[in-house]
Amino acid sequence: MYINHDDSRRYTVGVLVDNEPGVLSRVSGLFSRRGFNIESLTVGTTMDPEISRITIVVKGNDANIEQLVQQLYKLICVQKVQVMQPRNSVERQLLLVKVKAGVTEREGLMRLVDIFKAKVLDVTRTSMTLQITGENDKIASMLSLLEDYGILELVRTGVVALERGDGVMSSDIFD
Amino acid sequence: MRLNGAAILIECLIEQGVGTVFGFPGGAVLPIYDELYKRQDRISHVLTAHEQHAGHAADGYARASGRTGVCIATSGPGATNLVTAIATAYMDSTPVVFITGNVPQSLMGTDSFQEADISGITMPITKHNYMVTKVERLADTLREAFYIAASGRPGPVVVDIPKDVQIAETEYIPASGDALIPKISMKHPMMQLRPEGSALERYKIKAQPRLEKAAQLIAEAHRPLIYCGGGVSLSGAQAELLALAERVDAPVVSTLMGLGAVPAEHNRMLGMLGMHGTHAANIAMQRCDLLIAVGVRFSDRALGKAETFAPDAKVLHIDIDRAEINKNVSTTLHITGDARVVLELLLARVSQKKHEQWMQQARSMAEEYLDDGLFEPRKILKSMAYCAPDITVATDVGQHQMWTAQHFPFSRVRQLISSGGLGTMGFGLGAAMGAAQSDPEGKPVALVTGDGSFRMNLTELSTIVYYNIPVIVVIFNNGTLGMVRQWQTLFFGHRYSQTTLDRGPDFMKLADAYGLKGTRVDSIGDFEAAFAAAYKEGKPCIIECMLDIDEMVAPMVAPGSPIDSFCLN
Numbered sequence: 001m002y003i004n005h006d007d008s009r010r011y012t013v014g015v016l017v018d019n020e021p022g023v024l025s026r027v028s029g030l031f032s033r034r035g036f037n038i039e040s041l042t043v044g045t046t047m048d049p050e051i052s053r054i055t056i057v058v059k060g061n062d063a064n065i066e067q068l069v070q071q072l073y074k075l076i077c078v079q080k081v082q083v084m085q086p087r088n089s090v091e092r093q094l095l096l097v098k099v100k101a102g103v104t105e106r107e108g109l110m111r112l113v114d115i116f117k118a119k120v121l122d123v124t125r126t127s128m129t130l131q132i133t134g135e136n137d138k139i140a141s142m143l144s145l146l147e148d149y150g151i152l153e154l155v156r157t158g159v160v161a162l163e164r165g166d167g168v169m170s171s172d173i174f175d
Numbered sequence: 176m177r178l179n180g181a182a183i184l185i186e187c188l189i190e191q192g193v194g195t196v197f198g199f200p201g202g203a204v205l206p207i208y209d210e211l212y213k214r215q216d217r218i219s220h221v222l223t224a225h226e227q228h229a230g231h232a233a234d235g236y237a238r239a240s241g242r243t244g245v246c247i248a249t250s251g252p253g254a255t256n257l258v259t260a261i262a263t264a265y266m267d268s269t270p271v272v273f274i275t276g277n278v279p280q281s282l283m284g285t286d287s288f289q290e291a292d293i294s295g296i297t298m299p300i301t302k303h304n305y306m307v308t309k310v311e312r313l314a315d316t317l318r319e320a321f322y323i324a325a326s327g328r329p330g331p332v333v334v335d336i337p338k339d340v341q342i343a344e345t346e347y348i349p350a351s352g353d354a355l356i357p358k359i360s361m362k363h364p365m366m367q368l369r370p371e372g373s374a375l376e377r378y379k380i381k382a383q384p385r386l387e388k389a390a391q392l393i394a395e396a397h398r399p400l401i402y403c404g405g406g407v408s409l410s411g412a413q414a415e416l417l418a419l420a421e422r423v424d425a426p427v428v429s430t431l432m433g434l435g436a437v438p439a440e441h442n443r444m445l446g447m448l449g450m451h452g453t454h455a456a457n458i459a460m461q462r463c464d465l466l467i468a469v470g471v472r473f474s475d476r477a478l479g480k481a482e483t484f485a486p487d488a489k490v491l492h493i494d495i496d497r498a499e500i501n502k503n504v505s506t507t508l509h510i511t512g513d514a515r516v517v518l519e520l521l522l523a524r525v526s527q528k529k530h531e532q533w534m535q536q537a538r539s540m541a542e543e544y545l546d547d548g549l550f551e552p553r554k555i556l557k558s559m560a561y562c563a564p565d566i567t568v569a570t571d572v573g574q575h576q577m578w579t580a581q582h583f584p585f586s587r588v589r590q591l592i593s594s595g596g597l598g599t600m601g602f603g604l605g606a607a608m609g610a611a612q613s614d615p616e617g618k619p620v621a622l623v624t625g626d627g628s629f630r631m632n633l634t635e636l637s638t639i640v641y642y643n644i645p646v647i648v649v650i651f652n653n654g655t656l657g658m659v660r661q662w663q664t665l666f667f668g669h670r671y672s673q674t675t676l677d678r679g680p681d682f683m684k685l686a687d688a689y690g691l692k693g694t695r696v697d698s699i700g701d702f703e704a705a706f707a708a709a710y711k712e713g714k715p716c717i718i719e720c721m722l723d724i725d726e727m728v729a730p731m732v733a734p735g736s737p738i739d740s741f742c743l744n
Contacts, residue, residue: 022294022295022298022306025295025298026298029298029299030299033299063501063505066501067498067501067502070497070498070500071498073365073497073498074302074365074496074498075303076302076303076323076363076365076366
């Protein structure tokens with residue numbers, strides 16, 4: 001009977017919303033007041049200019065997530081919610097990172113760029129700016145290796161995700 | 176017809192059948208009040224002393240009548256004064272449309288005079304809210320607002336209208352009937368109405384497997400119990416609920432919001448459950464093996480300690496809001512839908528059961544409770560019910576509220592008007608006023624309040640006197656914030672920190688000042704005489720009942736304790 005709120009996992013949730021002012025604060029406000037910790041949140045328009053898609057990574061358990069999905073559906077601006085199964089979805093994020101790099105460090109860094117299929121976006125006499133895309137784990141291990149050189153600044157987009165297969169998330173779900 | 180925004184607002188209110196609005200004017204709603212002035216033949220406006228109580232009045236109007244209440248306030252402080260009223264309506268699922276003015280869009284975002292971001296502020300306490308940026312969208316936005324407020328699980332909607340939108344003109348196209356229903360959003364779960372016709376047929380097919388499982392759970396149960404909440408009253412499912420209780424041969428317990436759905440005197444009714452629930456209700460909850468929960472949200476005040484709540488029971492949860500399912504208690508089976516429709520469909524699948532022993536057991540607990548000793552507040556409430564059994568009773572929040580819930584024998588839905596979820600002290604007088612205004616026959620409404628709560632809204636005495644709104648204000652004066660004092664007595668070593676109200680005002684002099692009749696009573700005989708006279712007279716008045724400062728609400732379960740372990744009997 002009693003709902004246990006302890007065990008915690010990472011969930012990726014896709015949300016289709018009306019592309020209107022205030023929608024992002026409705027969604028993020030719901031998360032914070034219901035006590036959900038957002039690990040990452042991204043938003044962008046879809047093929048339909050009236051619909052935006054939000055991808056949220058959140059920690060919780062199955063009971064929390066059921067509650068979260070149902071609370072999201074109570075927002076009038078929310079059209080569709082989908083909880084992605086890790087095995088059944090692809091996730092990416094993009095990271096831009098500025099690293100300390102003088103003449104001696106460049107070669108080592110270029111090797112890392114190679115291994116991680118990263119890109120060099122800018123080089124100065126003392127720094128390099130790199131772009132890395134990938135899953136969380138890949139980005140985390142790249143970052144830990146870059147720490148040896150000295151990270152000056154970084155910015156990340158947050159996770160975006162799609163389900164595998166030919167199924168699509170459509171806004172027409174209430175039929 | 177070419178109209179300005181303010182005039183379109185009035186037309187849309189008329190479209191919705193609104194006859195009464197509550198509010199308070201100000202700079203950013205001047206165009207609206209100008210139109211109200213011109214259209215006073217169609218819409219009557221009740222001017223309160225404070226916006227908060229206008230909000231509670233619109234809420235009380237909606238609770239008593241089932242029709243959507245409307246409240247108007249100006250920008251900035253006018254709008255922020257509504258916040259408590261909006262949150263109160265939200266927690267108790269009341270349909271209210273709040274209209275606020277705002278500064279012209281050219282000034283918005285510049286911290287201009289009386290500017291506040293009311294749609295931002297009210298986002299977490301409304302079912303939905305709008306800021307209208309173009310007059311062309313105004314009429315449809317208002318139609319949507321009314322639809323959202325009253326559909327699905329009802330709730331408050333705020334429509335913020337900047338002053339320039341009130342002044343701007345556009346072509347107004349009148350709508351009626353189906354045209355009033357917004358087309359696109361109809362499928363949204365929060366906007367679904369009770370299904371009818373082909374929608375009902377589709378719903379039947381969808382719900383069938385769950386209905387069958389529910390019928391099976393009921394067939395297998397030996398000690399079924401029905402747990403009735405505010406959703407029963409909102410959907411008008413009281414007849415179906417009672418029919419199910421008879422069919423299943425089950426007793427019924429109720430939340431504060433569900434009181435009246437099954438008459439208090441009915442032999443299946445065990446009373447309110449929870450922190451101040453009856454022994455019978457709480458013990459039955461712990462012993463039942465099937466809990467049929469209808470229109471409830473398993474509030475902590477009803478549950479006690481969630482881990483030990485109804486330990487032997489399978490839970491069948493029926494509610495229109497899917498988010499209430501598995502929120503506080505995980506269910507064995509749920510059916511999402513309008514309570515009346517679901518119960519009707521369920522009844523068709525449930526055969527007559529007999530649980531003589533269980534019914535006897537449950538009822539015997541109820542009788543034990545009824546034999547408890549008598550005390551003053553209980554006598555006052557019984558005497559009120561004796562004089563006016565059908566009267567609508569509004570309350571404020573605190574001891575008097577719990578005594579009213581426990582001892583006034585509510586016999587119909589919408590008879591008790593009380594702030595259950597938010598527990599808003601200061602709710603009562605505005606709500607009572609709104610409830611009285613919603614009654615075309617103008618029957619008197621009783622407000623049971625405490626001296627603490629009443630001090631938060633007594634400014635509205637001028638309103639009920641001016642409009643001659645028949646509210647009988649019954650003050651339980653014990654010279655303290657009684658419920659807080661009770662907790663200080665029980666849990667804080669009798670340290671009465673800031674709860675003793677050994678100060679004015681003299682409520683009799685106050686009655687004089689506001690120009691209404693005041694009677695102070697300290698015996699049940701005097702109370703009965705005063706109340707009977709007031710009821711007959713049908714004019715606003717005050718009856719002040721002098722009570723002992725140490726009177727407590729019993730029974731009581733300490734917060735976070737198992738629901739059958741009473742700390743006060």
